[in-house]
Amino acid sequence: MNILEMKHIGKKFSGVYANEKIDLSVAKGEIHALLGENGAGKTTLMNILFGIYSADEGEIFWKGKQVHFHSPKDAIAEGIGMVHQHFSLVNKMTVLDNVILGLEKQGFFLDRKSAKKSLEDLAERYGLQVDPDARISELSVGQQQRVEILKALYRNVELLILDEPTGVLTPKETEKFFSVLRKLKAEGYAVIIITHRMSEIMSISDRVTILRDGKKIKDLVTKDTNPTELSNYMIGRQLDYNFEVKETEKKEIALQLKDITVKKGHKKPVLDQINLEVYKGEILGIAGVDGNGQKELAEVIAGIRKISKGEICYMGEEIASWKIKERFEKGISYISDDRHRDGLVLDMNVEENLILRQYDKKPFLKNGIFQKKAIKENAEKAIEKYHIKTSGNQEGETPVKFMSGGNQQKVILAREITEHSKLIIANQPTRGLDIGATQFVRQVWMDQRNEGKSVILISADLEEIMQLSDRVAVMFGGKIVGVQKKEEIEMEQLGLLMGGITKEEMK
Ligand SMILES: Nc1ncnc2c1ncn2[C@@H]1O[C@H](COP(=O)(O)OP(=O)(O)O)[C@@H](O)[C@H]1O
Numbered sequence: 001m002n003i004l005e006m007k008h009i010g011k012k013f014s015g016v017y018a019n020e021k022i023d024l025s026v027a028k029g030e031i032h033a034l035l036g037e038n039g040a041g042k043t044t045l046m047n048i049l050f051g052i053y054s055a056d057e058g059e060i061f062w063k064g065k066q067v068h069f070h071s072p073k074d075a076i077a078e079g080i081g082m083v084h085q086h087f088s089l090v091n092k093m094t095v096l097d098n099v100i101l102g103l104e105k106q107g108f109f110l111d112r113k114s115a116k117k118s119l120e121d122l123a124e125r126y127g128l129q130v131d132p133d134a135r136i137s138e139l140s141v142g143q144q145q146r147v148e149i150l151k152a153l154y155r156n157v158e159l160l161i162l163d164e165p166t167g168v169l170t171p172k173e174t175e176k177f178f179s180v181l182r183k184l185k186a187e188g189y190a191v192i193i194i195t196h197r198m199s200e201i202m203s204i205s206d207r208v209t210i211l212r213d214g215k216k217i218k219d220l221v222t223k224d225t226n227p228t229e230l231s232n233y234m235i236g237r238q239l240d241y242n243f244e245v246k247e248t249e250k251k252e253i254a255l256q257l258k259d260i261t262v263k264k265g266h267k268k269p270v271l272d273q274i275n276l277e278v279y280k281g282e283i284l285g286i287a288g289v290d291g292n293g294q295k296e297l298a299e300v301i302a303g304i305r306k307i308s309k310g311e312i313c314y315m316g317e318e319i320a321s322w323k324i325k326e327r328f329e330k331g332i333s334y335i336s337d338d339r340h341r342d343g344l345v346l347d348m349n350v351e352e353n354l355i356l357r358q359y360d361k362k363p364f365l366k367n368g369i370f371q372k373k374a375i376k377e378n379a380e381k382a383i384e385k386y387h388i389k390t391s392g393n394q395e396g397e398t399p400v401k402f403m404s405g406g407n408q409q410k411v412i413l414a415r416e417i418t419e420h421s422k423l424i425i426a427n428q429p430t431r432g433l434d435i436g437a438t439q440f441v442r443q444v445w446m447d448q449r450n451e452g453k454s455v456i457l458i459s460a461d462l463e464e465i466m467q468l469s470d471r472v473a474v475m476f477g478g479k480i481v482g483v484q485k486k487e488e489i490e491m492e493q494l495g496l497l498m499g500g501i502t503k504e505e506m507k
Pocket residue numbers: 013014017018036037038039040041042043044045390391392402404
């Protein structure tokens with residue numbers, strides 16, 4: 001029996017359907033995947049179920065009874081919980097306080113001690129270990145996610161909605177997270193998981209519903225389908241994986257790192273004597289498991305992080321003392337792996353985010369006055385060039401927080417990559433993006449390279465690295481442990497290097 005039936009759900013924003021006649025059913029003890037490209041309407045559908053939006057059309061049946069939720073409070077009271085893409089925890093408060101927040105009703109005295117005990121029991125039971133007394137601000141994203149799930153479980157939900165939960169996780173964290181989901185399933189919970197990663201759908205879900213352009217395209221039993229079929233339903237077209245790779249010279253050095261070391265106190269250096277050069281007209285892929293110094297390396301080049309030792313030569317000049325702004329103006333672009341921390345100001349709109357690097361310059365600022373027309377035109381150009389999907393008729397005035405990850409990433413690319421760009425450092429630029437957006441972003445790197453510019457592509461996704469790079473460097477433990485031309489690479493060796501096995505040890 002289905003615990004949830006959504007029938008003919010319809011929802012319009014500014015006259016445009018975000019959801020149109022969508023049906024979705026979920027059974028008890030089922031993990032149901034909701035698949036679709038950015039903008040397909042997944043979050044909207046779940047926000048309707050969770051009482052955040054009310055549907056314009058359609059009906060929702062929960063445990064056989066028709067329901068009308070007017071707020072998440074109503075949904076939670078009936079046993080439906082949701083973990084959003086962007087968490088809603090209070091940073092300054094502890095884990096326990098976040099979990100019990102809002103439960104302390106008038107006239108009720110909440111016993112913190114027993115609350116802590118039940119939280120610890122829950123955590124233990126489902127493998128969601130976190131320290132109840134830790135502050136949210138001290139926790140990693142993965143840990144914060146556990147708190148969000150615990151918060152829902154603590155409220156006795158029976159259906160858990162997870163909106164792109166793995167977008168923020170490393171592959172290893174994802175594995176662990178999936179084992180938690182399997183435990184929940186075994187205990188009879190129903191789970192709706194939004195994702196666009198076929199491999200994840202195949203490994204975790206029982207059934208999958210595919211949305212495209214606000215409509216339900218198909219629902220399938222996972223074991224009867226395969227990634228190719230899912231992908232075809234999702235995008236409704238065949239993807240072209242072949243890039244046009246132009247012959248480039250790759251003779252002149254754009255960037256040369258000599259003996260770069262970053263070390264704090266007596267700790268192990270985060271970057272340890274890095275020697276590396278990047279040529280004009282090449283994509284240098286940096287492979288490696290997350291956390292082996294890739295982020296630090298990117299920051300050193302962008303000017304965000306100081307080096308303890310070494311030299312950074314860019315177009316023949318020593319730039320270690322240059323500020324971030326100066327480096328950007330001289331053509332160094334940086335795409336951070338954390339779109340929300342370093343990339344965008346979420347409360348600002350597209351127009352504003354696009355000029356963050358140059359708001360104090362002509363044509364955007366003249367005689368101390370912002371030039372609205374120039375700012376608007378700049379946004380219009382970017383929206384067109386990068387196919388940025390904004391909402392309804394707000395266009396450049398859409399706050400970026402309302403946009404999908406893929407579209408947010410496109411805003412960053414449009415801002416960072418200018419006609420002056422000569423060297424682009426991109427850290428995990430496609431993480432969390434759907435296939436369509438991923439392909440778009442990859443094409444941007446290839447175009448830059450074909451124009452004779454240099455791209456340093458840091459990615460934990462080996463497929464991406466192999467698809468795009470001219471040469472591949474591997475990082476492990478703050479060191480470059482190998483650099484090879486793509487044609488000469490043996491995948492097995494690459495995997496071993498990434499796992500910390502040295503070339504000597506391989507012999
Ligand atoms: N609050 C909103 N106001 C206006 N448009 C919205 C709002 N929320 C979503 N949309 C639009 O509805 C469509 C579906 O969005 P969404 O449900 O977020 O897609 P998904 O989660 O599949 O990426 C998009 O075109 C999006 O711009």
